[in-house]
Amino acid sequence: MKLNKIWAFGAALSLVAGVAFAQGFGGGGGRGFGGGGPLQIVMITEVQKELKIDEVQVDLLKQLSAEFQPKYRELFQGFRPGGGGGGDREAIQAKMQALSADESKKVAEILDAKQMSRVKQLQLQRAGSMALFQPEIQTALKITPEQKTKLQGVQTEQREAMMQMFQSFQGQQPTPEQRQEIGKKMEDMRTQGDTKMLAVLTSDQKKQFDGMKGAPFTFPQFQRRPQQ
Secondary structure, X not given: OHHHHHHHHHXXXXXXXXXXXXXXXXXXXXOOOOOOOHHHHHOOHHHHHXXXXXXXXXXXXXXXXXXXXXXXXXXXXXXXXXXXXXXXXHHHHHHHHHHHHHHHHHHHHHOOHHHHHHHHHHHHHHHHHHHHHOHHHHHHXXXXXXXXXXXXXXXXXXXXXHHXXXXXXXXXXXXXXXXXXXXXXXXXXXXXXXXXXXXXXXXXXXXXXHHHOOOOOOOOOOOOOOOO
């Protein structure tokens, strides 16, 4: 049973990555389970306009995107079932956190303080309720141990549903139509999860969390990134 769960998690992660890369790294604004790192956010044309990013910064960000895209792809592919990574969720998270930290540092070297501050707000907006698992957000909102347990319960429920959804593929690559269907189902799962997780917060916590997101921003739907 444990091996089946590990395989299913690896399959789910691989297909989620496939959906994301099929749309183009940083090329769309749909909401993923993690919301996307700062580089993925700033590669969205509408975000660049929002931040008033100049041409020099755009060129530097494109170079940075070209540097990190294969790193993320390699990370996901390395943990694909049968790819030698074993589907270890903790190992995946550790590698992802390290890569994300490096990404954030390099993006901050390109943007000014005001732009980076807005990027962080947009990250929270795009991450939605999943941002509630970030240690700094939990500290700021004074999330209690009981609330953490409830949030973990909702996350586990989502993970199990996602694994169940992907088990039917059993190592087969989904068609473009199936990837589109996967994306729609993931968005529905995300919306349901948002509702359940936000219900865990008190009214004051919800108000504070909304304030941390800044002025509302409408992200575009996923779209392929234009070829360079």
